[in-house]
Amino acid sequence: MLTEYVHEQTRAVDEELRRLAQSHPRYDRPQDSPSWVRSLVRRFALAPMRAARPDGAVPEVVIRPAAATDAAAVARLAEVSERRVPSGLVLLAEVETELVAAVAVDDRTVLTDLWRPTGDVVQLLELRREQLLVGRDEPDDRKVA
Numbered sequence: 001m002l003t004e005y006v007h008e009q010t011r012a013v014d015e016e017l018r019r020l021a022q023s024h025p026r027y028d029r030p031q032d033s034p035s036w037v038r039s040l041v042r043r044f045a046l047a048p049m050r051a052a053r054p055d056g057a058v059p060e061v062v063i064r065p066a067a068a069t070d071a072a073a074v075a076r077l078a079e080v081s082e083r084r085v086p087s088g089l090v091l092l093a094e095v096e097t098e099l100v101a102a103v104a105v106d107d108r109t110v111l112t113d114l115w116r117p118t119g120d121v122v123q124l125l126e127l128r129r130e131q132l133l134v135g136r137d138e139p140d141d142r143k144v145a
Contacts, residue, residue, distance in 0.1 A: 013037070059096050061121060063128050066090040066102065073099045077111035086111070091128055093121040105129050 016037065066074055070092060071085075077099065078085045086104030093101040101118045102111040103125040110125075112118040 061124065062094040062097075063124060064092055064094070066092050070099070074102055074111065077102050077113060080114055081111045083109055083111060089132075091125050091132075093118075093125050095121060101125055103129055105132055 020037075066089075074090060074092070075085050086102070086107060086109040088107070089105040091103050091105060092099055095116070098116075100113045100116045101121045103109065103122070108126075108129070110122055112122060
């Protein structure tokens with residue numbers, strides 16, 4: 001009886017994995033109904049860490065807009081984050097000359113490198129994003145009526 005249950009569960013997992021393999025790429029899947037496999041994997045994920053080095057020194061962080069030459073690096077971050085490559089203005093965060101995070105200004109898509117601590121860097125990116133959005137909304141006093 002137990003072996004029948006195990007075989008039934010194994011077949012269900014195998015069927016779901018086959019459906020996933022034949023479906024769209026990971027970043028094109030609908031996010032409203034995540035599979036139980038994905039939720040199980042996310043339970044084992046580690047919380048974001050701080051970007052400080054073990055000796056306590058703070059690494060050099062550069063926040064800048066993405067250029068055309070950054071397309072491959074942004075695509076890599078999108079693949080790792082299981083999201084689409086964002087369109088429009090994208091802000092990048094480099095830690096010690098290595099791209100570790102990106103955020104789209106218009107739709108707030110966050111892309112991160114899962115192998116690096118990025119919690120602090122993402123907060124900096126979101127702060128800069130908010131500054132840019134506030135700058136867009138302010139009325140221009142130089143306009144002539």
